[in-house]
Amino acid sequence: MKKRSMTQIASTLMVCAALLVSACSGHTGNPSPEKTTPEQSASAERVLTDAMGNKVTLPAHPQKVIATYLEDHLIALGVKPVAQWSVGEGSVQGYLQKELAGIPAIPYDLPPEVVMSYSPDLILLESADLAVGEKYNQYAKIAPTYTIGVEKNTDWRKELLTVGEVLNKTDEAKAVLAAYEKKAQEAKEKLQQTVGPKTATALWVLPKSVFVVKENLSSGDVLYKDLGFTVPKIVHEVTKASEANWSKISLEKLATLDTDYLFIVNSKEVPMKDLVSDPVYANIPAVKNGHVYEFPKESSWLYSGTIANGQIIDDVLKSVLQ
Helix, strand or coil: CCCCHHHHHHHHHCCCCCCCCCCCCCCCCCCCCCCCCHHHHHHHCEEEECCCCCEEEECCCCCCEEECCCHHHHHHCCCCCCCEEEECCCECCHHHCCCCCCCCEEECCCCHHHHHHCCCCEEEECCHHHHCCCHHHHHHHHCCEEECCHHHHCCHHHHHHHHHHHCCCHHHHHHHHHHHHHHHHHHHHHHHHHCCCCEEEEEEECCCCEEEECCCCHHHHHHHHHCCCECCHHHHHHHCCCCCCEEECCHHHHCCCCCCEEEEEECCCCCHHHHHCCHHHCCCHHHHCCCEEEEECCCHHHCCCHHHHHHHHHHHHHHHCC
């Protein structure tokens, strides 16, 4: 989801052992690896300029990474962080927990003293908002600190490639992205051949509010750009002025939603049959035709990245083509 979503989820819900990458020395028959000289180590470092204009000297192969809300990219590139992003009372990205099993949670606002306790050799910040005031300098004293910034974190593809560059895994990032694009294209063709042009909407239902996904962010980007569904007029109207991944939709507008397929992230935790039996849903074509599909709040529908989006594609195909 991108990506005012970290802040949005943090406020709404308040409610990825590091990958060991050996610096291969290329020895042939010696009983032990050749030692790297200080000169060789220095030359292996790279200097990149981040979104805040900081020139950051990066380790050749970072091994103890903290990358808040960027774990999807890390895991896709074969890197496990030393701590994972969380909101509120330990609420983590549920869809990544198989890959992040055993990785402790760190608060979403990254308190410097907590960051220091993990002795990272690289800190990746998803947003400059995390580095306001003196926080960037505090982080930079702990480890090289690189900020992605809004221009790239509103486009998960650019963000993935940037994370790959920072981790010295540019080729891997390009390969991961190419594999995703192939999967998305194949799924789009299958949907077009099977159901043809249809509208679709993703809703996030909470106890007291309903949110609709923006057409070019989070799961909206997958539905409309990658899979070729048409954006309903109401979705466009409600989200066009917002920079957030998810925008609150009034019950009055929800009642006029004209969509063929409805994908609901159910954080209200009531049975779906009870949810859609509410009169506000009665005239929605997807409800009338039984094309409503439920996903738990732990699913990937609130997030973005090759892993999250790949799971969304799987969910859509399983739902629509069953």
